Amino acid sequence: MLFIMPEASRIDDLDRFFELSVDMVGIAGFDGYFKRIGRAWERTLGFSREELMATPFLDFIHPEDREPTVTASAKLLSGDFTATFVNRYRCRDGSYLWIEWNSAIYPDAELVYFVARNITERRRAEEALVAAESRYRAAIDGSLDGFCVLRRTVGEPGETVDFVFTEANLLVSQVTSRPREEIIGRRLVDVFPTVRESGLFDKYERVFRTRERLLQETESVLPGGESLWLQYQIVPLDDGVAVTVRDITASKRLEAELREALQRRESDAEELQRKNRQLAEENAERERAEALLRQQQETMLAMSTPIIQAWEGVLVLPVIGAVDTARAAQIMERLLPEIVRTQARFAILDLTGVSAVDAATVSHLLAVVRAASLLGSRCLVSGISPAIARTMTEIGGAEGAFLTFGLLQNALRHALSRCSA
Numbered sequence: 001m002l003f004i005m006p007e008a009s010r011i012d013d014l015d016r017f018f019e020l021s022v023d024m025v026g027i028a029g030f031d032g033y034f035k036r037i038g039r040a041w042e043r044t045l046g047f048s049r050e051e052l053m054a055t056p057f058l059d060f061i062h063p064e065d066r067e068p069t070v071t072a073s074a075k076l077l078s079g080d081f082t083a084t085f086v087n088r089y090r091c092r093d094g095s096y097l098w099i100e101w102n103s104a105i106y107p108d109a110e111l112v113y114f115v116a117r118n119i120t121e122r123r124r125a126e127e128a129l130v131a132a133e134s135r136y137r138a139a140i141d142g143s144l145d146g147f148c149v150l151r152r153t154v155g156e157p158g159e160t161v162d163f164v165f166t167e168a169n170l171l172v173s174q175v176t177s178r179p180r181e182e183i184i185g186r187r188l189v190d191v192f193p194t195v196r197e198s199g200l201f202d203k204y205e206r207v208f209r210t211r212e213r214l215l216q217e218t219e220s221v222l223p224g225g226e227s228l229w230l231q232y233q234i235v236p237l238d239d240g241v242a243v244t245v246r247d248i249t250a251s252k253r254l255e256a257e258l259r260e261a262l263q264r265r266e267s268d269a270e271e272l273q274r275k276n277r278q279l280a281e282e283n284a285e286r287e288r289a290e291a292l293l294r295q296q297q298e299t300m301l302a303m304s305t306p307i308i309q310a311w312e313g314v315l316v317l318p319v320i321g322a323v324d325t326a327r328a329a330q331i332m333e334r335l336l337p338e339i340v341r342t343q344a345r346f347a348i349l350d351l352t353g354v355s356a357v358d359a360a361t362v363s364h365l366l367a368v369v370r371a372a373s374l375l376g377s378r379c380l381v382s383g384i385s386p387a388i389a390r391t392m393t394e395i396g397g398a399e400g401a402f403l404t405f406g407l408l409q410n411a412l413r414h415a416l417s418r419c420s421a
Contacts, residue, residue, distance in 0.1 A: 024099075024116040030077075032056040035111065044118050046092030062088035062096050076105040076112060086119070098123040140169040146245040148172050149237070150188060152208055160205045163188040163240060200232070204241050207234040217248065227252075307338050313345040314415045315377075316408070320353030328364030332371055339377045346415035347372050350408045352383030362392055369402050378402075382411035 018025060018038040026037035034053045041052055045060075052060070061069050065087035072085040082104045088096040103114040140147050149167035152160055168183045176183065176191055188195055188204075195201045198218075207214050214234040219227055229252040233244040308316040317335055321327070331349075339347060349365065369379040382405040384392075389404075405411040 024118070026114055026116070028057060028112045028114065030110040030112075032058060044091075044097065045089065060090045062090070064088075072101075072103075073112075076103060077107075081105060089116075140167075141171075143169060143171065144246070146171040146175060147243070148183075149240065149242050150204065151240040152205075153187075160208070163201075163204060165191065166240070203232070203234060204243070207236050207241055211236045307334055309338075309342055309344075310348070310412055311416055311419060313343065313419045314348070314412070315339065315342060315344040315346070316348045316350060316412070318350045318353060323354060323361045323364055325360070325364065328361075328368065331364075332368050335368065336371055336375060339372060339375045344377050345419060346380055347377050348380045348382055348408070348411045348415060350383045350411070351381060351385075351388060352408065354383075354385075354388065358391060365402075380405065380411045380415060382406070382408045 018036065021038045021040055024038060024040045024044055026041070027035045029035050033055075034057055037049055037052060039049070042048055045052070058066055058069065069085065069087050072083050076083050082102070084100070084102050086098060086100050089099045090096055097118050098120045100117045100119045101114055102116075103112050105112050147167070147169040148165055150163035151166045153162050153164055155161040165183050165186055165188065168180055170180070173180050173183060178191070183191060188201070192200075203214060203216070213236065214232070217229060217231050219229050222228055227249065229247070229249045231246040231248045233246075235242045235244075306318060308318075310316045315335070315338055317331065319331065323331075335347060338344070349368070354361075365381070372379050379402045381402050384404050384406065403411075403414070405414065
């Protein structure tokens with residue numbers, strides 16, 4: 001039985017449809033004007049329905065989207081019953097919203113029925129997703145590390161059969177000499193045939209099962225004998241793992257060089273300490289030798305310039321060898337303190353051991369005599385040989401400066417007699 005709704009009821013239902021529809025429904029004519037539109041147009045765009053219907057609908061379309069819209073409309077007029085397209089539509093505040101259209105044409109009535117929907121938020125989300133994808137792609141392709149995402153494939157018992165590439169960056173493509181398109185979707189063993197023998201496959205599976213990320217360094221020996229160090233970081237995902245591979249060969253070489261340098265430095269430091277100890281020992285030995293030498297020199301000096309207190313108030317200084325400036329200074333340094341210490345009235349210089357004197361020797365002796373006289377002691381000179389007497393006579397100036405005796409006994413006798421008087 002066919003039930004036919006009265007005409008008035010159909011109109012009332014159509015009115016309710018246009019008033020309550022969430023989407024922007026409407027009817028447009030071939031003349032470019034809206035014939036009827038729902039209230040959702042006012043809520044979405046801000047224009048009243050009267051304003052929208054009084055203006056050609058192309059005037060609301062963004063200038064960049066008008067040509068594609070006209071093209072879509074032409075397809076409808078050329079015989080396509082329906083058409084779906086997207087364009088930007090102007091709002092009352094001057095902004096634009098992205099509108100998705102689904103249209104159907106009725107040529108006999110020269111009308112176009114359509115449903116339009118505001119997809120601005122979806123469009124923004126899609127653009128944000130595209131931008132994020134672009135940034136993500138730029139980031140992973142610009143990385144100096146190899147990066148890939150592997151999806152786990154499971155067999156009947158629930159065991160891991162293989163891993164399939166779902167992502168790979170540019171470095172992985174370069175290492176495998178394959179474009180990314182040939183890597184994505186392929187099995188791990190097809191791209192890296194030795195992955196099971198190397199133990200990496202088991203590591204991927206263990207990380208997925210334990211949900212614990214793994215950071216590990218491995219060393220491989222290249223055919224030329226050179227070592228290649230790789231650092232693997234494996235992170236568990238819901239359906240597989242993400243893998244980052246970094247070539248750390250250069251840093252490992254640097255670490256090795258640094259260790260060798262530290263070892264050399266420690267060795268050099270130990271050698272330096274050894275040499276310092278040796279130098280300290282040598283310095284100590286030299287100081288001991290110098291002290292012994294000074295002691296020997298003092299002993300020799302005392303032996304070469306002995307001072308004998310023959311009697312109270314009488315000092316005897318035997319002089320042996322040559323008398324030069326240095327020797328005269330030694331005699332003076334030894335004699336004068338003894339004269340002061342012993343309060344000697346006479347100081348006898350015995351020259352028996354001196355084979356010859358020259359003018360300089362006489363000058364030195366005169367200096368000793370004068371210094372002794374200033375301290376209140378009179379100098380007597382004994383043991384003068386004919387050669388010494390001749391030299392004193394030749395230079396002159398020594399007569400009367402001191403008493404001379406041929407023998408030491410005579411000088412002692414003279415001094416003792418004066419001290420006893």
